[in-house]
Amino acid sequence: xSTYRKAAWENTVPRRTIVTSGQLYHHLRALQSARxxxxxxxxxxxxxxxxxxxxxxxxxxxxxxxxxPPLFPPIDLPSME
Numbered sequence: 001x002s003t004y005r006k007a008a009w010e011n012t013v014p015r016r017t018i019v020t021s022g023q024l025y026h027h028l029r030a031l032q033s034a035r036x037x038x039x040x041x042x043x044x045x046x047x048x049x050x051x052x053x054x055x056x057x058x059x060x061x062x063x064x065x066x067x068x069p070p071l072f073p074p075i076d077l078p079s080m081e
């Protein structure tokens with residue numbers, strides 16, 4: 001009898017998100033063509049050493065954007081009625 005073990009990334013994906021193997025393959029290929037990841041062997045990928053500065057910059061920018069306060073206070077838009 002085989003048992004199913006959850007992958008580490010599965011805990012970070014919301015349950016309502018459906019990730020197909022085609023979507024995953026598409027994104028892995030894009031990351032490989034950008035030389036951000038390399039494939040060690042079938043089903044095993046790693047961050048390319050030369051990509052570390054770019055990846056750290058992208059993550060820092062995303063973190064900064066996620067934690068910046070909005071530039072303007074929220075406004076109430078008129079209703080369309």
